[in-house]
Amino acid sequence: MKRLSEHEEDEMNRILSRDDEIQPSSGFAGAVMEAVRREAAAPAPIPFPWKRALPGVVVGALALAWVLAAGISDLARLIGASASPPLSVSSPSVMPFLFHEKMGSAAGWIVLGLVIAFVSTKLSMRFGSDEA
Amino acid sequence: MSASDDQADVQRVLAGDVSAYEGIVRRWQGPLINLAYRFCHDRGRAEEMAQEAFLRAYRALAQWRRDAAFSTWLFALATNLYRSEIRRIPARSVSLDDIAEPQDGRASDGGLEDRDQDRAVRRAVLALPAKYREALILFYFHEMDVNGAAQSLGLPEGTVKARLSRGREILRGKLPHLLAMPHLKEA
Numbered sequence: 001m002k003r004l005s006e007h008e009e010d011e012m013n014r015i016l017s018r019d020d021e022i023q024p025s026s027g028f029a030g031a032v033m034e035a036v037r038r039e040a041a042a043p044a045p046i047p048f049p050w051k052r053a054l055p056g057v058v059v060g061a062l063a064l065a066w067v068l069a070a071g072i073s074d075l076a077r078l079i080g081a082s083a084s085p086p087l088s089v090s091s092p093s094v095m096p097f098l099f100h101e102k103m104g105s106a107a108g109w110i111v112l113g114l115v116i117a118f119v120s121t122k123l124s125m126r127f128g129s130d131e132a
Numbered sequence: 133m134s135a136s137d138d139q140a141d142v143q144r145v146l147a148g149d150v151s152a153y154e155g156i157v158r159r160w161q162g163p164l165i166n167l168a169y170r171f172c173h174d175r176g177r178a179e180e181m182a183q184e185a186f187l188r189a190y191r192a193l194a195q196w197r198r199d200a201a202f203s204t205w206l207f208a209l210a211t212n213l214y215r216s217e218i219r220r221i222p223a224r225s226v227s228l229d230d231i232a233e234p235q236d237g238r239a240s241d242g243g244l245e246d247r248d249q250d251r252a253v254r255r256a257v258l259a260l261p262a263k264y265r266e267a268l269i270l271f272y273f274h275e276m277d278v279n280g281a282a283q284s285l286g287l288p289e290g291t292v293k294a295r296l297s298r299g300r301e302i303l304r305g306k307l308p309h310l311l312a313m314p315h316l317k318e319a
Contacts, residue, residue: 021166022169025179
């Protein structure tokens with residue numbers, strides 16, 4: 001696109017500088033001050049209780065680390081098992097063992113999840129009743 | 133408008149005297165409403181946007197660093213708010229392609245009235261892509277001061293200059309007759 005000539009630029013400046021000026025309505029400053037006073041009178045927002053939450057955050061981080069470590073070790077075991085000679089799916093001696101091991105592992109996760117949910121509910125209820 | 137008045141009022145507000153904020157509001161209500169009006173061309177909405185800008189400035193007053201003028205900080209805060217508001221709910225406008233080209237004024241003895249020309253140009257400005265529109269609005273609001281526009285937009289001066297140039301070119305492309313009108317040269 002061709003650049004504007006000096007004359008065109010002057011014309012555009014002249015037109016665009018000629019914008020309407022509006023006056024604030026008479027109650028504008030009052031309405032703003034009313035909103036500001038409301039804002040000033042409102043109680044300050046409750047800060048997040050980092051000190052109290054810290055033990056929970058630490059426990060959560062440890063639990064997450066443990067879950068990750070367990071997951072990685074399970075994965076490593078699976079990879080190790082797949083590297084060994086393939087087992088026959090119909091082998092009656094291997095399947096019940098694998099099935100029981102997986103069931104035990106899943107039950108462990110479920111129990112862990114329930115414990116974490118229970119503890120976090122109890123803690124949040126306690127914090128809530130303390131704040132009130 | 134005195135910078136020391138702003139500084140004194142800010143200090144009083146920060147010390148807990150909320151009523152001192154009224155001085156700031158009264159000093160800056162005109163510019164803030166007019167800046168908002170340039171973004172939306174709707175008087176009611178301009179006042180709502182300016183009120184929200186004053187409220188946000190009140191909340192953020194402690195963040196004003198004295199190394200910049202209070203007005204610079206206030207305009208930057210308001211500009212930021214107005215830009216997001218207009219992006220959220222665009223001003224009533226038409227697309228650039230739908231803007232009617234004003235008829236050649238030379239054909240009808242004097243052509244368009246100034247008001248019609250202004251309206252056509254403003255509609256064309258509102259229909260520009262946001263980055264060019266914002267640069268043009270701020271540049272003319274700050275009485276053609278690139279530095280003022282750049283500070284309000286939080287952009288380098290070079291970027292603002294480039295956007296101004298490109299925005300004007302797009303406008304010229306949409307409204308060629310407007311810039312060619314002989315009676316505009318005489319005014």
